Amino acid sequence: MFFVPRFRAFAAVAALTAAAAIAHAQQAxxxxxxxxxxxxxxxxxxxxxxxxxxxxxxxxxxxxxxxxxxxxxxxxxxxxxxxxxxxxxxxxxxxxxxxxxxxxxxxxxxxxxxxxxxxxxxxxxxxxxxxxxxxxxxxxxxxxxxxxxxxxxxxxxxxxxxxxxxxxxxxxxxxxxxxxxxxxxxxxxxxxxxxxxxxxxxxxxxxxxxxxxxxxxxxxxxxxxxxxxxSEFNIDEITALPAVDIVYGYGNVPSTAIDALGKSGVKALVHAGTGNGSVADRIVPVLQKLRGDGVQIIRSSRVSDGFVIRNAEQPDDKYDWVTAHDLKPQKARILAMVALTKTNDSKELQRIFWEY
The missing domain is CATH 3.40.50.1170 (L-asparaginase, N-terminal domain)
Incomplete structure (x- = not known):
């Protein structure tokens, strides 16, 4: 007669102990x-x-x-x-x-x-x-x-x-x-x-x-x-991202996309060039004009591996362009948007592309 209450009490204590053990494990x-x-x-x-x-x-x-x-x-x-x-x-x-x-x-x-x-x-x-x-x-x-x-x-x-x-x-x-x-x-x-x-x-x-x-x-x-x-950037301080777009380089490429994006109010343009970020001869003056209008030009490459070498293929210093280093065009766009929330100085942008 006395075993049933004792067994129930023991079972209740065991259940509490097991629950406590589980709770302790979860806390850990x-x-x-x-x-x-x-x-x-x-x-x-x-x-x-x-x-x-x-x-x-x-x-x-x-x-x-x-x-x-x-x-x-x-x-x-x-x-x-x-x-x-x-x-x-x-x-x-x-x-x-x-x-x-x-x-x-x-x-x-x-x-x-x-x-x-x-x-x-x-x-x-x-x-x-x-x-x-x-x-x-x-x-x-x-x-x-x-x-x-x-x-x-x-x-x-x-x-x-x-x-x-x-x-x-x-x-x-x-x-x-x-x-x-x-x-x-x-x-x-x-x-x-x-x-x-x-x-x-x-x-x-x-x-x-x-x-x-x-x-x-x-x-x-x-x-x-x-x-x-x-990082010098902080999402808690960023309220909006500036417009940055990408144009693709290829054989016989026209300036149509660049012209349209320039008119759209873009703040920077990532050029996904061939090889070492190469830019077709007929596209160079179009990008130079955009840079003169205040649009940042970022020279990247559509090639999967490697990195863009500054002042190779194009005189980046002369044109005041930024090179994307090893960042693919889509990632160069991300960094450009973030960087432009802090500065619009091309030398500062180039520093940021080297460091990030």
């Missing part, structure tokens, strides 16, 4: 916030065989998290749905809104790391923008996928698991904004999408910073360009 884990913006990682196809044909930005962040219970052993994770769009539709306002939210979260004592799920088409642009304007040493990791979660051999779940692992890791602090795709940890500054139908889609000519294998980070190099806490 890092706190990671996942900011979801849409993209393929939130996409869905008509069948498991659809790995390249699907609708992006369909799955909400709470379902992404619920579908990956393993991350609960890595960090205390919560999600916010910031946007639900395909990344080719990202605007400057989207960039600004996301960066301000990341900045605000980074200041909270109860946030140890931030993950941003993102479509892959402009993922590199967002990662670089955050790298320039969010002043924090806390890990910020941007992640996407090349296949929707409904596809055979979908890559999104492992990419997201790796991203949470990196964001929760103290050894990822102070390394700038990172990108985790295909087991690699890439610098948000250096990485670009180079393939559109393979899971190994993101590469940097300088190589990854490290790798994630079964939840463990392995680091091999660190970024040397200025970023985050070392």
């Amino acid at each position: 884990l890092p706190n990671v916030v996942i900011l979801a913006t849409g993209g393929t990682i939130a996409g869905a196809g008509a069948s498991a065989a659809n790995s390249a044909t699907y609708a992006a930005a369909k799955v909400p962040v709470d379902k992404l998290i619920a579908g990956l219970p393993e991350i609960s052993k890595v960090a205390n994770v919560r999600g916010e749905q910031v946007f639900q769009i395909a990344s080719e539709s990202f605007t400057n306002d989207n960039l600004m809104g996301l960066a301000k939210r990341v900045s605000a979260l980074s200041k909270q004592a109860d946030v140890d790391g931030i993950v941003i799920t993102h479509g892959t088409d402009t993922l590199e642009e967002t990662a670089y923008f955050l790298n320039l304007v969010v002043r924090t040493s806390k890990p910020i990791v941007v992640v996407g996928s090349m296949r929707p979660g409904t596809a055979l051999s979908a890559d999104g779940a492992l990419n997201l698991y790796d991203a949470v692992n990196v964001a929760a890791s103290k050894d990822a602090s102070g390394k700038g904004v990172l990108v985790t795709m295909n087991d690699e940890i890439q610098s948000g500054r250096d990485v670009s999408k180079v393939v559109n139908i393979k899971t190994e889609a993101f590469k940097s000519q300088w190589g990854p910073l490290g790798m994630v294998v079964e939840g463990k980070n392995y680091w091999f190099r660190a970024p040397v360009k200025r970023h985050t806490t070392q």
Whole structure:
């Protein structure tokens, strides 16, 4: 007769002890916030065989998290749905809104790391923008996928698991904004999408910073360009981004696009030239005129690797042009927009392109 109450009391104490142990374990884990913006990682196809044909930005962040219970052993994770769009539709306002939210979260004592799920088409642009304007040493990791979660051999779940692992890791602090795709940890500054139908889609000519294998980070190099806490730019002080556009160089190129953009009120123009940022002879005077009208000319290259050498191919000093160094045109545009919020002096802009 007396055993039943005693057993119940023992069971109640055991349950409380177990609950306390779970609560203690959760308190010991890092706190990671996942900011979801849409993209393929939130996409869905008509069948498991659809790995390249699907609708992006369909799955909400709470379902992404619920579908990956393993991350609960890595960090205390919560999600916010910031946007639900395909990344080719990202605007400057989207960039600004996301960066301000990341900045605000980074200041909270109860946030140890931030993950941003993102479509892959402009993922590199967002990662670089955050790298320039969010002043924090806390890990910020941007992640996407090349296949929707409904596809055979979908890559999104492992990419997201790796991203949470990196964001929760103290050894990822102070390394700038990172990108985790295909087991690699890439610098948000250096990485670009180079393939559109393979899971190994993101590469940097300088190589990854490290790798994630079964939840463990392995680091091999660190970024040397200025970023985050070392940056002179701060999203909390930026209210608008100036208009910067890109024109593409190719054989028989006319000046039509340049003329139109010049009339649109653009503040800077990135010329994606051939080879070493070469500019066709008939285009040179058109760009010179724009520079005379106050538009900054930034000479970049459409070539995937290498870097533009100043005063080679074109006399940049004479024309008062800026060279993009190793930044691809789309990233040169991002840096130009950010830099122009501080200065319109071409020498200062060139310094910024060397340093960032």
